């Protein structure tokens with residue numbers, strides 16, 4: 001058996017304080033772990049994932065080179081609301097509400113007006129994985145799917161609270 005030593009890459013930034021929490025600013029927004037608009041995405045097939053453009057693709061409308069979003073419905077690359085808002089206009093025109101940021105690979109739902117948690121939403125993983133592979137040259141470090149055995153209630157011997 002190969003003991004895959006998954007070294008935590010990217011943690012060596014040399015910061016003195018070892019904070020366990022992710023992010024130290026108060027601006028952290030909670031990502032949703034579900035979204036009713038996911039069925040709008042095409043099923044993740046090899047064919048569909050082959051259409052994911054490289055993360056340095058320019059906006060298909062104004063050719064802005066960076067900070068672009070990938071429409072997860074039609075795989076169009078469009079610039080952010082801080083550039084020329086083409087992704088936002090695309091959503092308003094077509095109703096395509098799911099987009100993946102090529103700058104940090106976060107997924108935004110315009111209809112939910114919220115980020116979506118790619119770690120928790122299985123439907124988002126294939127395209128996220130492909131984008132991550134193209135951007136960083138390696139697959140994302142997903143957490144293990146221990147959510148799957150939540151059904152077995154593990155608090156059998158909990159002390160009564162009376």
Ligand SMILES: [Zn+2]
Pocket residue numbers: 059060061062063064078079083084085086
């Ligand atoms: Zn644009």
Ligand SMILES: [Zn+2]
Pocket residue numbers: 071072073074075076090094096
């Ligand atoms: Zn689209």
Ligand SMILES: [Zn+2]
Pocket residue numbers: 035036037038097109110111112113
């Ligand atoms: Zn949504």
